[in-house]
Amino acid sequence: MARKLTVAQRRTLREEAAEWDRVSDAEVAELFDSGEPVRLRIRRPPPRVLPVALDERAFGSLTRIARHKQVGPRDLAAMWIAERLAQEERRRG
Numbered sequence: 001m002a003r004k005l006t007v008a009q010r011r012t013l014r015e016e017a018a019e020w021d022r023v024s025d026a027e028v029a030e031l032f033d034s035g036e037p038v039r040l041r042i043r044r045p046p047p048r049v050l051p052v053a054l055d056e057r058a059f060g061s062l063t064r065i066a067r068h069k070q071v072g073p074r075d076l077a078a079m080w081i082a083e084r085l086a087q088e089e090r091r092r093g
Helices: 007-021 025-034 056-069 073-092
Strands: none
Touching: 056 073
16 A cells, blocks of 8 residues: 655655746657666566356356457456446545
8 A cells, every 4th residue: 555645745746846847848858868768677466366156148248248359258357347446436436
């Protein structure tokens, strides 16, 4: 879980953002072009597995829709769950 920023950290970020707002697009492009490429490795925690029992009809429908969308049924189910969770969060928020 992300930690909350202190008042001083928020102030510093606001000041830095204000400084970047005063930089022209040409200056940003120049800074970007003069920079060196960096390699980042982002480590995500492994996904949690949730076994779900579906009856034959539901599994067939899921498989057929997934095939039509050119994704696997597990990926489609995960996308649908993520979308629904986002809807519930917005509704709750």
